Every structure is written in C-alpha cells, then in structure tokens.
Amino acid sequence: MMMDIPLRLLRWAVHVTAFGVLTIAVVTALREDRVAEAAGGLLLALLYAAGPAIEPRPLPARVWLGLVTAGWLTLAVTAPPFVWLAFPLLFAYLHVLPLWGAMFGVSALTSTAIIAGAWHAGGLTLPLLLGPGLAAVVTTLLALACKALRAEMEQR
Template identity: 70%
Template sequence: MMDIPSRLLRWAVHATACGLLVPAVVGSLREDQVAVAVGGLVLGFAYAAGPLMSGGLRVVWLGLVTAGWVVLAVAAPPFVWLAFPLLFAYLDVLPLWGAMFGVAVLTSAAILAAVWHAGELTLPLVLGPGIGAAVVTLLALACKALRQEVERPEQEPSLRP
C-alpha cells in the first residue's frame, strides 16, 4: 500500500516509453525504414522484458537494451528520446555510483545524437536532455528514499526513562 509512489512512477515510465516508442516506429514506417521500425519493435519487447528479469540478468538486459537504443538513436531522430525511460532503468538496476555514471553517459549520448541529427549544436538540444536527466534522477532517488523509509522496520520506543 505504501509503495504507491514507486508503482505510479514505474507505470508512468513504462507509459512514457510506449508513448515515445510508438510514434518513432510509425514514423520509421512512414519513411520506409522498415528495418528501423522492426528494430524499434524488438527494442520495445526487450524493454518490456526488463521487469521480468532478476539479479545479474537485469544488468545484462540493461546493456542489451542500451546497445539497441544506441543503434536506433543513430538511425532515426525520434528514437533519441527513448533515453529518458532508460535513465530510470539505470537508476533502478545499477548501484548508485554506476547509475550516476550511466545517466551521465546516456545523457551525453542523447545530446550528441540529437545534435548529429539536427546538424547543429543548439542550447535546447543540450539543456533539454540535461534538465530531463536531472529531473529523472531526482524523481527516482526520491522514490527509492520513500521505499526505503516504508521498508524500514518501525523503531520501538525505549522503555527506559
């Protein structure tokens, strides 16, 4: 019951991933990039399998999904923005130090891919992913802190005066 913020955040992240993936796949099909669209569908199914993974498999899963994202982000601009749901995955799967490193690398890769597709470096292409990564990180860390607070056994009051 008390894990509601964490569950809502997970559902919002999955809805965001779907909301970003569907137009990217449809756009690829409209541009006759069938291989890219199929790659997008494969990435979507791989992403959806993440919650079913446990232990070390989750790290392998994250690596494979990230590699798929890199290929698609280079292939078509709409796939660049799928980095945002992946940021949550980094923060969920990896220890904090690894997650922070991963978030920095993934955000930088998203900026570089967006700039490459745009053909020029603009302030919004740098600030957008940077601010998005900061917000994602803060939300994920806040939910983790809430979850830890709920899971912590209640401290019994001392019987001593």
C-alpha cells in the same frame, strides 16, 4: 503500504512512457519508409517488455539493461525519433544499477542523447543541450526520492 502505490504508479508511468516514445518512433520511421528502423524499434519494445520480469534479479537485469542500451544506441544513431527513448531509460539505469554505476550511466546516456540529437539536427542547439540535461537531473532527483521513500517504507 500506502506509499507503495505511488511508487508502483510511477514505475508503470515510466513503462508507458517508454512504449509511447517507442510507438511514436516506430510510426515515424514507417512514415519515412525506414522499415529496418521500425522493425528494430519493435524488437527493442519486445526486449524492453522483458525488463519487469527480469528486474528482481540483479545480474540478468544488468544484462537486460546493456542489451536495451545497445539497441537504443543503434536506433538513436540511425533514426532521430529513437533518440528520445533516452528519457525513460534514465529511470532504468537509476533502478537497476548501484548509485555509482547509475550516475555514470545517466551521464553517458545523456551525453549520447545530446550528441545524437545534435548530429541528426545538423548542429548543437540550446534546447538539444538543455532538454536531456534537465531531464537527467530531474529523473535522478526523482529516482533518489523514490528510493528514499521505499527505504523509509521498509523501515516502518
């Protein structure tokens, strides 16, 4: 039971990070007079908030992940600050999908974040390439470690 506490804290940290990134993106969009993007960010926050309630059921969780991804993609293409929401979404992919699907999703999400970031910046830079790539690797390793801890905990 003691191992469950850090895993729960990690899950909440991911959710707080997602809402933090969304808040920064919405505020930035409002400062740039991008009201439609800010409203889209608020709608995406509401949709994301439904995730923990849906999470225990695989099919609805996958539909939720698809909708959140579509919302993220739309916003990432229209406003640069939303690109960085990809980082907490990596955890969602690794949590909701089976490993093969998660690896495909993480690769696609990371590639999309790199491309969208480069497009908004006017070209690809080393930080725009390495940042999302390293985040994907670290997130994947951390999620796999958490799954291993949970399996060990359930075995006991």
